[in-house]
Amino acid sequence: MSPSCDRAWMFERVVGFELDGFDDMVINKVPTKTRCQELCVKEKGIQCRSAEYDYEMQQCRLSREDRRTQPQSFKPSVKQVDYLENQCAGHPSSYKCDYEANESTDLGRGDLQVSSPSEAQCRKLCDDTSVFNCRSFTYFPATSMCRLSGDDIVSAGQQSLTATPGAVFYQKAPCLDRQSRSLSLPVSK
Structure with a gap:
């Protein structure tokens, strides 16, 4: 998975959770969770802080928010979804x-x-x-x-x-x- 950062791990995965209401980009026909992670890391239009991968729909949802910036929206999913938090995305200097x-x-x-x-x-x-x-x-x-x-x-x-x-x-x-x-x-x- 490239580009990389100097973190010991690039993503934290939380099975069965999602960040409700903060999908900045939705990409369909994404075959794997790993591909969804790659799309998040390589995205230039937004700083992708987290992603969700829906296994059934093969859908990748990218967000500029994460479970810490929006804790009230981090919820169990009713679908087969994994929450993926990008460890390489830092906070802006502001x-x-x-x-x-x-x-x-x-x-x-x-x-x-x-x-x-x-x-x-x-x-x-x-x-x-x-x-x-x-x-x-x-x-x-x-x-x-x-x-x-x-x-x-x-x-x-x-x-x-x-x-x-x-x-x-x-x-x-x-x-x-x-x-x-x-x-x-x-x-x-």
């Missing part, structure tokens, strides 16, 4: 992504664990990593341990959070466009 802190909480898993003298440095490591999309981190001040993760509550689920005294779990809040200061609204059907 977007600001803040973190939400959860005291005495841990996600319980990570993709990279490193020593870090401060929460600020741990946050910078999460922001600067290019191997995967760092969506959350847990900082353990007592041991100066920083655990970075490609998951957040959206992908791992609320039930994955565990009470961990002394730990602080941070996840990226929905990124807002500083120019418009709002999230997009769904297209009515």
